[in-house]
Amino acid sequence: MTERNGENGRITRRQLLKAGALVGGGALLGQAGRLLASAQEVAQSPAVQYPLAQAENQLYSSCLMCNTGCGIKVKVLDGVAAKIDGNPYNPFNLVPHVSYKTAPHQVAGVDAPLCPKGQAGLLSVYDPYRLRVVLKRAGPRGSNKWRTIPFDQAVREIVDGGKLFADIGEDRHVPGLRELWALRDPKVAKEMDAFVRRIRAEKDPAKKQALVREFQQTFRDHLHTLIDPDHPDLGPKNNQFLYFWGRQKAGRTEFARRFVQESFGSVNFHGHTTVCQGSLYFACKAMSEQYEFDEKDGKMKWTKGRKFYWQADTEHSEFVVFVGASPFEGNYGPTNRVPRLTEGLATGRLKFAVVDPRLSKTAAKAWKWIPARPGTEGALALAVIRWILDHQRYDARYLRNANKAAAEEDGEPTWCNATWLVKLEKGRPEGFLRASDLGLPVQKRSQEVKGKRVEYEFDPFVVLRDGRPVPFDPYDEQNPVEGDLLVDTTLNGIRVKSGLQLLGEEARRHSLQEWAEICGVRAEDIEELAREFTSHGKRAAADIHRGVSQHTNGFYNVWAWMTLNVLIGNLDWKGGMASAKVYDPSGEKEGQPFNLKELHPKRTTPFGVSIIRHETKYEESTLFRGYPAKRPWYPLSSDVYQEIVPSIGDAYPYPIKIAFLYMGSPAYSLPAGHTTIEVLKDPNKLPLFVAVDITVGETSMYADYILPDLSYLERWEFQGSHPNMTVKVQPVRQPVIPPVPETVRVFGEEMPISLEAFLLACAERLGLPGFGKDGFGPGQDLRRPEDFYLKMVANVAAGDRPGDAVPDASDEEVRLFLQARRHLPKSVFDPEKWKRAVGEAWWRKVVYVLNRGGRFQEYQKAFKGEQLANQYGTLVSIYSEKVAKTKNSMTGKPFPGLPAYIPAPRDALDRPVEDEKAGYDLHLITYREVSHTKSRTGTNYWLLALLPENFVLVHRQDAERLGLKDGDLVRVTSASNPDGMWPVLDGHSKPMVGRVRVTEGIRPGVVAFSLGHGHWAYGSVDLVIDGKVLKGDARRGRGIHANAAMRVDPVLKNVCLSDPAGASAVFYDTRVKLVREAS
Amino acid sequence: MEGGERALATQTRESRSGRRRFLKTLGAGAATLLALEVLESTARPAEAAPAAPPAALPAERPQEDVLLRMQRDLQRALRKPAHLRRWAMVIDLRKCVGCSACTIACVAENKLPPGVVYRPVVDEEIGTYPHVTRRFLPRPCMQCDNPPCVPVCPVNATYKRADGIVAINYDQCIGCRYCIVACPYNARTFDAGEHYTDGTPGRSPVEEVPNFEYGKPWKREGDASPVGNARKCHFCLHRLEAGMLPECVTSCIGRATYFGDAEDPEALVSELMHRPNAVRLKEELGTKPRVYYLL
Helix, strand or coil: CCCCCCCCCCCCHHHHHHHCCCCCCCCEECCCCCCCCCHHHHHCCCCCCCHHHCHHHEEEEECCCCCCCCEEEEEEECCEEEEEEECCCCCCCCCCCCCCCCCHHHHCCCCECCCHHHHCHHHHHCCCCEECCEEEECCCCCCCEEEEECHHHHHHHHHHCECCCHHHCCCCCECCHHHHCCCCCHHHHHHHHHHHHHHHHCCCHHHHHHHHHHHHHHCCCCHHHECCCCCHHHCEHHHHEEEEECCCCECHHHHHHHHHHHHCCCCCEECCHHHHCHHHHHHHHHHCCEEEEECCCCEEEEECCCCCCCEECCCCCCEEEEECCCCCCCCCCCCCCHHHHHHHHHHCCCEEEEECCECCCCHHHCCEEECCCCCCHHHHHHHHHHHHHHCCCCCHHHHHECCHHHHHHCCCCCEECCCCEEEEECCEEEEECEHHHHCCCCEEEEEEECCEEEEEEECCEEEEECCEEEEECCCCCCCCCECCCCCEEEECCEEEEEHHHHHHHHHCCCCHHHHHHHHCCCHHHHHHHHHHHCCCCCCEEEEECHHHHCCCCHHHHHHHHHHHHHHCCCECECCCEECCCECCCCCCCCCCCCCCCCCCCCCCCCCCCCCCCECCCHHHCCCCCCCCCCCCCECCCCCCHHHHHHHHHHCCCCCCCEEEEECCCHHHHCCCCHHHHHHHCCCCCCCEEEEEECCCCCCHHHCCEEEECCCCCCCCEECCCCCCCCCCEEEEECCCCCCCCCEEEECCEEEECCHHHHHHHHHHHHCCCCCEEEEEECCEEECCHHHHHHHHHHHHHHCCCCCCCCCCCCHHHHHHHHHCCCCCCCCCCCHHHHHHHHCHHHHHHHHHHHCCCEEECCHHHHEECCEECCCCCCEECCCCHHHHCCECCCCCCECCCCCCCCCCCECCCCCECCHHHHCCCEEEEEECCCCCCHHHCCCCHHHHHHCCCCEEEEEHHHHHHHCCCCCCEEEEEECCECCCEEEEECCEEEECEEEEEEECCECCCEEEEECCCCCCCCCCCCEEECCEEECCCHHHHCCCCCHHHCCECCCCCCCECECCCCCCECCCCEEEEEEECCC | CHHHHHHHHHHCCCCHHHHHHHHHHHHCCCCCCCCCCCCCCCCCHHHHCCCCCCCCCCCCCCCCCHHHHHHHHHHHHHCCCHHHCCEEEEEECCCCCCCCHHHHHHHHHHCCCCCCCCCCEEEEEEEECCEEEEEEEECCCCCCCCCCCCCCCCCCCEEECCCCCEEECCCCCCCCCHHHHHCCCCCCEECCCCCCCCCCCCCCHHHCCCECHHHCCECCCCCCCCCCCEECCCCCHHHHCCCCCCHHHHCCCCCCEEEEECCCCCCHHHHHCCCCCEECCCHHHCCCCCEEEEC
8 A cells, every 4th residue: 555665664784784884793783774776766857856845755753862852854865864854833843833734745845943953863863883783791791892692582581581691701690580570460469569558657666567577477478579578668579670761751651661560560660850850850849749638548648749840931931030041052942942032032022141150052142141159049049039028029919829719819820838827846847737736627528439438637728817817728719718928926826937938037047148149149130130030020930950950959949949930920821930731642531542551451560669769758668777878768759860870789778680771871971970880880789781772872881781772763752841832742753764773573573673672572571461462451462562652642642631632634644644654664664553553543643643743732722811821720839848747868857848048069968068178179060062962962973063072161260270271181080089080991991081161151160061072982982793893983982071070979979969859960069170181 | 084073163163363353344344235236147057947836835824933934935036037036144143042053954954074064153252251242153155246256266167146146066166176265254165075974884874865956966976076076055045946945044943044035025034134233244345245144
């Protein structure tokens, strides 16, 4: 039915050899797609002078050169992606984007904007150093010696284990997956999980011990499946299998979670959030907690906080303060954010301030650049809060609303707890005052849970209204309750204060002048900033990012800045703060055809504390032995990336035996990432380490096996959205070029080696439920990646409620769909199999979505009057009793329950780190060049042409003091890395040396380098594969990557400094020296 | 390879003296803003080729991205006889964020090798801490109405078209580089036949795909053109003829680059190039650029 050329898109070994692209015995690839035919073939006819403009040569997808994931239009010539532009259907690219109803032929000639990284994606996809086949190490870990092995052998060895490295003299047994798949009965797992909850909830140590004994008795036949029967809360041995990743989007997340958690039953499934902006996510999670009935606990509690954050709707703002954020370079831009700002600048609609120690490209266009001292962002916010409170410039009408009904009366989509009364215990604010504290009645409520009626209590919160206490329900839609803003009184013998009162007290700990001195800025600038911020009603916003969160005080810095947005009541208003909304691909919404979680014949419940001890309290664990804990616990956060490898190293709380790393490079990306190398290269600490990577990277070089993966132009994913995008979207990433890796057979199906092929093959060999024949249930197989992903596309097509489905693709669109994929081999595109995956009923809707690169709401529907249509729409907290009642596991002290300034940096025991006293006189920060994305762009030759190497930015005054000039080579050293070295291999270190660029555009005393350069793997060095040398390209290793200079925590000694509350890995609190090198 | 890299890299960061030159130019700048001298059309192969029907556009809506408005302007111009169009570009420096999307998009569109760049963006730092800023200046070929590169060509390979574009006939160019020296804007570079993936395990297929400059496919193989030629920006003539805006315009995330027919009073560029804040580079040389900057 398609006009497929049998040869198209197939890469044969013969062709590769002919092309001279093979070195090292067939491991690496420089060619993809059919070698080009003569150009005349594509452009012979005078009517087709420009084949790239034809819809038949275009496919829409989603970029991943950075995580913004803008829409892309990939133009294909003879099976090769020849050009990438932006997708006009996608609001990340055009403002406004074209109507979703537009036929693809009508936008074939419309190219939408795309940033330089996106434009250069072709060079990353067709990188000559990409892997095609599986590598197994042929020397010690990290030795860069490899041999190529068949895919099936790799799967067999990883699943079965054994003496896998006997041939290179390692006489040790390596555990396979089968050995760790200990607890296989979902019913037992569920019962154990419920019992462990009881153990955790028991506060009395003796009773806790008794419960453990009872557990052992109850599950006496299954104790061998546990890591440690004396500590059942560690969970089953299954947890000793870890899967972690750097960048994994929806689709692959659900696929991998199905394997790791729902089928295999391990809790250890962790992302990288804390290396990006953990404290930003987790402070906003704390702010978005809701007080609701929890089915599992059978009572009301603070729950459902969203791991998310807000960003400004800059398209309508009149004033924005960007703090530690550069939307022209990063900050979930630039393609989407820049046009929404530059239009405002040119028309005079918008002005903005930038708080950043470095003069970023954004700061260059700012009304005011405030180069505050790094780490004092929270102090600056409190200074602004103080000024606003002193001058009563807050939105009092908004802040007074204590519940939903009051907010609705004012037409406000959200409300906050500024007026709620907080009890003081020995002078310290802790829990909220409740009706029962005043002898007022508690409400009896009940709810249906799985067919049973559960009774529970609701003890109302209380505000003071005109001096009298008023109990209320925050979600009451009938009875509006407003409260007095500033309260400091005693009720029924209990000292209480309102949230706003407590905030004011934090802000008044210093005068404006004192705050200015802490921040190293002028008090006048703070005042002007505060005045401007409060001069535009709801069309002003504080938009913050990594510069605020990646400090030891990140959580509280973030909370303070976000609270400023609450003070002017700008949430869900045009020009104020927005949150992301997506079409959900999971199938859990009503009207969606495929609920992937439910479509599982034997889904299990993973349980037990994770290796990173996330979202769990140390005090509740059976490991609790007083303070400090051996390593920190993170009750308020998750995906604590920097804790994964060091915790493996310390085997705390238990040893990990097998780790899969997908698209991640902790050694390169983490602050003090060099500390991970010590662990990763030691098979005694981590017996089996498997990486899924596109090439031999800075971390995968330490793996036992590397499975080649598909690039973003060859695979499926659901990119989701970002908070600055006011339009509801779901960009779909789909295969647009023939796969580069070799084709293998799994479950009887041909497919390219990839993350999916690897997991499917492991599942096949293990006999893991949820995959293969009847993998979704009787008669529904999961043999191919598309069986899974196309169901997700169908869910997106269905929309989030009945009646929300997209139209069917017309015959013409179906024809185009097939025609535009004529270059794809059957291993990734078989129309009959695709159709079977979703059924006739959904097929044309799936085609409609894929023809447009995803689903995008109409532009007009994103707004209603002065408000955003896609709303957050509920309670937001400036005070959190949940946080106030949570303890730091290292000190035993509770965390503050509201925004506060905590000087940085501090170590794991909450003691100041003062390396400046040891002569480390410069403050190191990092930044993003617009042309780079951390570890994966520094080897892209087009982008390297813009910036062959990065620099160490030094202020002129510092340069003069140190006798440095432009172009001088300097080594970056710190108290925890006094030699300034990357310990890459035994006996081989890479010095952290970079070229100085002297600038006026940085705060004196601060030095900076941009992320992305300075590689020591990724094709920059020679590899030995099957005994032959594959030459590296030195261009790929130029410049400096100074993460290894970042401060190692003096207490823990094998991890960077971290924020104890929000778990951010700390990038910006290290003091360094610059040591001149001979040029 | 090294040389090629350097060429691209240095062009994206100019010296302070370069900045001073630019500022001086701006100071002198309010002179002639327009030079619409219509040159006599010379029949050339690329101009004579029959144009394909322009790309379809979605139905017009009251609110749409400025790129669509300009593409409609462009397609209106294409409906006129060719000699009545006069392409012009306006770059709003207030909206340029120095991202270099245009630089790379142009490299990708025209499959430019190391050392060849049509549209660098200059990033300059101005001032003293804390009163300091940066200015970004994209610098395409100015498509001068009085182009210094044309008369120096010994073989008439470079020529001025009726629509304002200064073009190169690759088949005729002998690679003498006189034009490269003559251009006061450093708009021309030489194709020395290098590839970005030289010296790696294999050449990237992207570097083997043809480009479509001047409306025909060009593959860089051996010594065949455009290898050995002078090369420069041509406002993406091949895209214009397909009814599409130049790649530097469509890729511009700041919407800083405007393009259209200066002879069409309804076109957005006609309006912008007459704004009081419009200037051209090095007016004093009398080159009469067709690229305007808004300050």
